[in-house]
Amino acid sequence: MRLAVVDSIVQTSIDNHEIPGAVLVIGHDGQAIYRKAYGMRSLEPTRSAMTVDTIFDIASLTKVVATTTAAMQLMEQGKIRLNDPVAKYIPEFGQNDKGDITVRDLMTHYSGLPPSLDLKSPWSGRDTGYSMAFSITPIAPPESRFVYSDVDYIVLGAIIERITGISLDSYCAQNIFAPLGMTKTAFHPPASWLPEIAPTEYDQRGQMLRGVVHDPTVRRMGGVAGEAGLFSAADDLAKFAQALLGGSSVLSPLAIQKMTTPEQPANASTLRGLGWDIDSPMSHNRGELLAVGSYGHTGFTGTSLWIDPTTNTYIVLLTNAVHPRGQGTAISLRSKVATAVAAALNLAPSEQDALRWKAITGYNESMPVQRRVANRNGSVQVGIDVLEGQDFAPLKGKRVGLLTNQTGLDSSGQRTIDVLAHANGVQLTAIFSPEHGVTGTVDTTKIGNSVDSATKIPVYSVYGGTDAARRPPMDVLRNLGGVVIDIQDAGVRFYTYETTLGYFLEAAAKAGIAVFVLDRPNPLMGAVVQGPPSEPGRENFTNYGPIPVRHGMTLGELAQMFNAEHNIHAKLTVVPMQGWMRGDWFDETGLEWTNPSPNLRSLNEATLYPGVALVEGTNVSVGRGTDTPFELLGAPWINARELSSYLNARQIPGVRFVPITFTPTSSNYSGQACHGINIFVTAREFLDSPEMGLEIATALHALYPEQFHIEKMAEIVANQTIMNSLIHGEDPRRIALDWQDELQKFQQARERYLIYK
Numbered sequence: 001m002r003l004a005v006v007d008s009i010v011q012t013s014i015d016n017h018e019i020p021g022a023v024l025v026i027g028h029d030g031q032a033i034y035r036k037a038y039g040m041r042s043l044e045p046t047r048s049a050m051t052v053d054t055i056f057d058i059a060s061l062t063k064v065v066a067t068t069t070a071a072m073q074l075m076e077q078g079k080i081r082l083n084d085p086v087a088k089y090i091p092e093f094g095q096n097d098k099g100d101i102t103v104r105d106l107m108t109h110y111s112g113l114p115p116s117l118d119l120k121s122p123w124s125g126r127d128t129g130y131s132m133a134f135s136i137t138p139i140a141p142p143e144s145r146f147v148y149s150d151v152d153y154i155v156l157g158a159i160i161e162r163i164t165g166i167s168l169d170s171y172c173a174q175n176i177f178a179p180l181g182m183t184k185t186a187f188h189p190p191a192s193w194l195p196e197i198a199p200t201e202y203d204q205r206g207q208m209l210r211g212v213v214h215d216p217t218v219r220r221m222g223g224v225a226g227e228a229g230l231f232s233a234a235d236d237l238a239k240f241a242q243a244l245l246g247g248s249s250v251l252s253p254l255a256i257q258k259m260t261t262p263e264q265p266a267n268a269s270t271l272r273g274l275g276w277d278i279d280s281p282m283s284h285n286r287g288e289l290l291a292v293g294s295y296g297h298t299g300f301t302g303t304s305l306w307i308d309p310t311t312n313t314y315i316v317l318l319t320n321a322v323h324p325r326g327q328g329t330a331i332s333l334r335s336k337v338a339t340a341v342a343a344a345l346n347l348a349p350s351e352q353d354a355l356r357w358k359a360i361t362g363y364n365e366s367m368p369v370q371r372r373v374a375n376r377n378g379s380v381q382v383g384i385d386v387l388e389g390q391d392f393a394p395l396k397g398k399r400v401g402l403l404t405n406q407t408g409l410d411s412s413g414q415r416t417i418d419v420l421a422h423a424n425g426v427q428l429t430a431i432f433s434p435e436h437g438v439t440g441t442v443d444t445t446k447i448g449n450s451v452d453s454a455t456k457i458p459v460y461s462v463y464g465g466t467d468a469a470r471r472p473p474m475d476v477l478r479n480l481g482g483v484v485i486d487i488q489d490a491g492v493r494f495y496t497y498e499t500t501l502g503y504f505l506e507a508a509a510k511a512g513i514a515v516f517v518l519d520r521p522n523p524l525m526g527a528v529v530q531g532p533p534s535e536p537g538r539e540n541f542t543n544y545g546p547i548p549v550r551h552g553m554t555l556g557e558l559a560q561m562f563n564a565e566h567n568i569h570a571k572l573t574v575v576p577m578q579g580w581m582r583g584d585w586f587d588e589t590g591l592e593w594t595n596p597s598p599n600l601r602s603l604n605e606a607t608l609y610p611g612v613a614l615v616e617g618t619n620v621s622v623g624r625g626t627d628t629p630f631e632l633l634g635a636p637w638i639n640a641r642e643l644s645s646y647l648n649a650r651q652i653p654g655v656r657f658v659p660i661t662f663t664p665t666s667s668n669y670s671g672q673a674c675h676g677i678n679i680f681v682t683a684r685e686f687l688d689s690p691e692m693g694l695e696i697a698t699a700l701h702a703l704y705p706e707q708f709h710i711e712k713m714a715e716i717v718a719n720q721t722i723m724n725s726l727i728h729g730e731d732p733r734r735i736a737l738d739w740q741d742e743l744q745k746f747q748q749a750r751e752r753y754l755i756y757k
Helices: 001-014 061-076 103-109 126-135 150-164 168-178 191-196 214-222 235-247 253-259 333-345 351-361 382-391 416-421 496-511 554-564 604-616 639-648 689-703 710-717 718-728 732-753
Strands: 020-030 032-040 055-057 232-233 278-279 294-300 303-306 314-317 398-404 426-433 459-460 482-486 514-518 571-575 630-633 655-660 674-681
Touching: 001 020, 001 032, 001 333, 020 235, 020 333, 020 459, 032 235, 061 103, 061 150, 061 168, 061 235, 061 253, 061 294, 061 303, 103 150, 126 150, 126 214, 150 168, 168 235, 232 235, 235 278, 235 303, 235 314, 253 630, 314 333, 382 416, 382 514, 382 571, 416 426, 416 482, 482 496, 496 514, 496 554, 496 571, 514 554, 554 571, 554 732, 604 674, 604 689, 604 710, 639 655, 639 674, 639 689, 689 710, 689 718, 689 732, 710 718, 718 732
Parallel strands: 398 426, 398 482, 426 459, 482 514, 514 571
Antiparallel strands: 020 032, 020 314, 055 232, 278 294, 294 303, 303 314, 630 674, 655 674
């Protein structure tokens, strides 16, 4: 067996008294291919031989196996946001200048918090430990430098407990260990496990620690904390590693990808994922041959785990190096074992694997290894970035057209127009522009054709005054081999880019050419579906099909749904993003906001848009012609204090309303003083924006029945049942019950087309 080469390496470490013994499990291509115990489990007070089922205090492996995994699960559910300040979840943490520290800072160890809690003074108790962590004073500004900190993960564990309402150990047992069949993994190992546990070292009372956590901070906190305290066996950690490589119900592939690709601040020299080490001074367990792009972690007691998704390999190496008196070390052993395994299995990454890593991380071979992440800062790689990483392979040899606007940019800020115009083997011959034109600045109902000034390629407008003028010209399409779509959607049914997408699928199918959708994030995240679905038969340019107001899908996912559900059968290829999770709002992607249209100038406005735009077609101003469209709503005939008081009394979750007077310079009531409301989002995760829009409509209808033209909402609501209820003045919360069955049916159908599970 080629892997037998590691035996002498481990034995030499034992002979040199670096470790008393070890358990090694090596996995490759979905199987554990090497599993062996070495040396002694215990030297004092009695000697016992190491066995492969030995249970170890895995120390800081707790951070990734338990705490990081739990946090990622809550992120997938939309309950934790990476860029949220920690103080949002733990208000008392904000003291001593820590208000700017984010969850991302904790998970990448760029928070600026000290490495550990003070152990010089006597203290004990979980609550005391948390109190010290929450009140601690930083030693550096957040994101200024890498400081590996146990405090970061004590606080992260506390966040998990605050959100879930149960202890960290209970949460992990129920949601991680049990589903993965990790039957020998726990924070408080039961007494029946003691004979199988490798001891660490003597405590201050002269007692050998066995089944009691070695970390002194966690020991004072009662044995459970986000930074350490977990006990596990090599076979259990192998199950965990394989779950990250092969997928499981515990974490989605996108969550795994997100936490194991660089998330540290821009220009930082230490590459850290969320919890996981990628390339840092602590990456010795990667060895010399495993590629950058693999990831892992170590534990102070002598434990380590390294996982290489490129070669589908993991290495679990567990030792109790601190036994019996804290003098041992497994640092050089980890590196030697990893190098030997990579050499024995010939794990050098292929050129294709290297390109994949480049596409995900911005890897540049001309940079030092610590600088091989460009423009990352947690950035998602959108479809055009991935296509560039593929050297445009799907488009090679084709004449293509491109539907795009100012939002079609790659991660370096280049227009997709320019990228494709200069791509080898690709001939860009036509550009198509949607509503607001190719620059996204035109706010009229008719836009003519033009020529792109930089490339001299003709630009064909697909936004005119008639349905025919809103569809791509067939004579142009028939001269193409494919059409590429790269445009930022707003995540809302009545945003016209979605119908334009459907029209292109239809036209491409008729022309017999391929469609390539370069995917981009849903700015409102993809984990929530809200609002009344439109009724069949009410299709128009703001309603391509019967879907809810907020559908929670990307444009690529919508393309798949439209193509199948509308029986279009176009030759569709979606180039998916790398690193986007369904629970990511746009400000958690690391991407720069580019206004998708002139009046969506921020994520805050986009968050309110699904609700406020429901009344836009009536006789009110929604702030067009002001600096903050969709954050304002008013009319000359509204009493601002009356309307704001009415809506605040409704206690709509996630928003507050402040009376205001404003004068728009365009659109409804241009040049007239409008009285109404300024809408403030207080908790976007609790806001049902479409229902808020119906609350506003109902309030206007109740307070100003003669002035407010509620019937003009019919086209955009596209659901006569809901309109009838609104006109009859029914409570919006009761009205919301009317669409729940249809919403459930949509969610079931939607599941078939989701790319990012």
